[in-house]
Amino acid sequence: MEALARALGGDGAREPHGDVPHVALVGYTNAGKSTLLNALTGAEVGVRDRLFHTLDPTTRTLRLSGRPHLLTDTVGFITKLPHQLVDAFGATLEETRRAELLLHVLDASAPEAQEEAMKHAVEQTLEEIGAGEQPRLLLLNKVDLLDADARRELRLRHPDAVLVSGVTGEGLEELGEHVERELAHTLCPVELLLPYADGGSLAELHELAGDVSRQDTPEGVRVQALIPARLAERFARFAVAS
Numbered sequence: 001m002e003a004l005a006r007a008l009g010g011d012g013a014r015e016p017h018g019d020v021p022h023v024a025l026v027g028y029t030n031a032g033k034s035t036l037l038n039a040l041t042g043a044e045v046g047v048r049d050r051l052f053h054t055l056d057p058t059t060r061t062l063r064l065s066g067r068p069h070l071l072t073d074t075v076g077f078i079t080k081l082p083h084q085l086v087d088a089f090g091a092t093l094e095e096t097r098r099a100e101l102l103l104h105v106l107d108a109s110a111p112e113a114q115e116e117a118m119k120h121a122v123e124q125t126l127e128e129i130g131a132g133e134q135p136r137l138l139l140l141n142k143v144d145l146l147d148a149d150a151r152r153e154l155r156l157r158h159p160d161a162v163l164v165s166g167v168t169g170e171g172l173e174e175l176g177e178h179v180e181r182e183l184a185h186t187l188c189p190v191e192l193l194l195p196y197a198d199g200g201s202l203a204e205l206h207e208l209a210g211d212v213s214r215q216d217t218p219e220g221v222r223v224q225a226l227i228p229a230r231l232a233e234r235f236a237r238f239a240v241a242s
C-alpha cells in the first residue's frame with residue numbers, strides 16, 4: 001500500500017484547476033457517495049461549468065456562495081473484486097490525497113455495530129493511504145430511514161457529524177455551510193484593480209470568486225472578493241492597498 005502511494009507521487013505537474021478547492025467523498029461501498037454527488041451537484045451541471053469540461057465524470061462542480069469547488073466521488077475503498085481494486089484504487093488514492101476536505105459518508109441506517117465497523121474500516125484505509133490527517137467531515141447518510149429517537153441517538157454518538165439524506169435532500173444545505181466553514185481558511189480577502197483591457201482575468205475572477213463587489217473606475221474595475229489563496233497569489237499583480 002505504501003509503495004503504491006509512493007509510486008503515484010504527491011505533487012506532480014500543476015493541476016489544470018488547481019486554484020479551485022477539492023472535496024472528495026469517501027466511504028464504504030453503498031454508503032451513498034454517488035447519490036450524494038448527484039444530489040449536491042445535479043443542478044450545477046450547465047453552461048457555467050464549461051470551464052471545467054475536461055474533468056472526468058466522477059468529478060463535478062459544487063458551488064457554495066457562488067464559488068466553485070471540485071467534488072469527487074471516489075471508488076474502491078472497499079470492493080469485492082480484487083482486479084477492480086487495483087484500477088479504481090489508483091484514482092481514489094490520488095483524489096483523496098489532493099483533496100482539501102474529505103467527506104466521509106457513512107450509512108447511518110445500518111445497525112450500530114455494523115456502522116462502527118464500516119466507519120473504522122474507512123478510517124483505517126485513510127490512514128494506510130496517508131490521508132489520515134486530512135481534514136474530514138463525517139456525513140451520516142440515509143437519515144430519511146430513521147425516526148426521531150434514532151436521529152437523537154446518532155447526534156449523541158457523533159456530535160460533529162452532519163445528518164443528511166442523498167435521497168430526500170435533507171441536511172444538504174447545512175452540509176454546504178459546514179463545507180464552507182471547513183474551507184474558510186483556504187480563502188483570502190483581496191482588493192484588486194483589473195484593467196479593462198484584461199477581460200480574461202476579470203472573467204476568470206467572476207468564475208472563481210463567486211460573489212464579488214465591483215466598481216468601475218477610470219483605471220479599470222475595482223473588485224473586492226474572497227478568493228482561494230492560490231488564485232490570490234496568481235492575481236497579486238492586480239492588488240491595490242485598501
Ligand SMILES: Nc1nc2c(ncn2[C@@H]2O[C@H](COP(=O)(O)OP(=O)(O)O)[C@@H](O)[C@H]2O)c(=O)[nH]1
Pocket residue numbers: 027028029030031032033034035036141142143144145164165166167168
Ligand atoms: N433511503 C436512502 N437510500 C439511499 C440514500 N443514499 C443512497 N441510498 C441508496 O443506497 C444505495 C447505494 O447508494 P450509492 O450512492 O450507489 O452508494 P455508493 O456505493 O457509496 O456510491 C442505493 O440503492 C441508493 O439509492 C439515502 O440518503 N437514503
Ligand SMILES: [Mg+2]
Pocket residue numbers: 033034035073075
Ligand atoms: Mg458509487
